[in-house]
Amino acid sequence: MIHLQVFVCAAVAFVGAFFLHVLVWRIFKPRNDINALGLVFVVLPFVAGVALFFVFREKFPLAHFVLSALLYLAVAAAYIQTYPGMRSNVPTLVIVNLVGRSKSGLTVEQIKTTLTQEQMVQNKVEELADEGFVTIAPDQSIQLTARGRTLASIFITYRRLLGLNEGAG
Numbered sequence: 001m002i003h004l005q006v007f008v009c010a011a012v013a014f015v016g017a018f019f020l021h022v023l024v025w026r027i028f029k030p031r032n033d034i035n036a037l038g039l040v041f042v043v044l045p046f047v048a049g050v051a052l053f054f055v056f057r058e059k060f061p062l063a064h065f066v067l068s069a070l071l072y073l074a075v076a077a078a079y080i081q082t083y084p085g086m087r088s089n090v091p092t093l094v095i096v097n098l099v100g101r102s103k104s105g106l107t108v109e110q111i112k113t114t115l116t117q118e119q120m121v122q123n124k125v126e127e128l129a130d131e132g133f134v135t136i137a138p139d140q141s142i143q144l145t146a147r148g149r150t151l152a153s154i155f156i157t158y159r160r161l162l163g164l165n166e167g168a169g
Helices: 004-027 033-056 062-087 091-103 108-114 116-129 146-161
Strands: 135-136 142-144
Touching: 004 033, 004 062, 033 062, 091 108, 116 135, 142 146
Parallel strands: none
Antiparallel strands: 135 142
16 A cells, blocks of 8 residues: 555655746746756755655655655656747647737637747757757758657657657557
């Protein structure tokens, strides 16, 4: 039987990491979000968790520690995966935000004038460069880095596995 202690420890760890995330991002915005998220949500909690385990090992069995860590990592991984969509200008979220901020709603034309394709593409290219997935040459040509090629290979393989054609989804 899994004790409530497992859930409470995982929840406290996640809430602590989340508050640290908010604090760090308010003090200074890291240039590479994914690496910073890995530090805040994986590395630091791991170090703290191991230290706390040794302090409380008589009251907290190893099995409970492992289960808490697995639950925490599942929640943290889900958060890290959703973070890029929440922080970037994903068209769907931008439209929802625009309509939500308006008092009387917006027309499609009003949304189109606010949400330009050029702006959306430029933001995404800058984010990819900041995260180290692409490099931008002086002539503005874009090339994948090794990290970008790895990510592209994963997505291409995943789409093939699902039987999705290029551009379909």
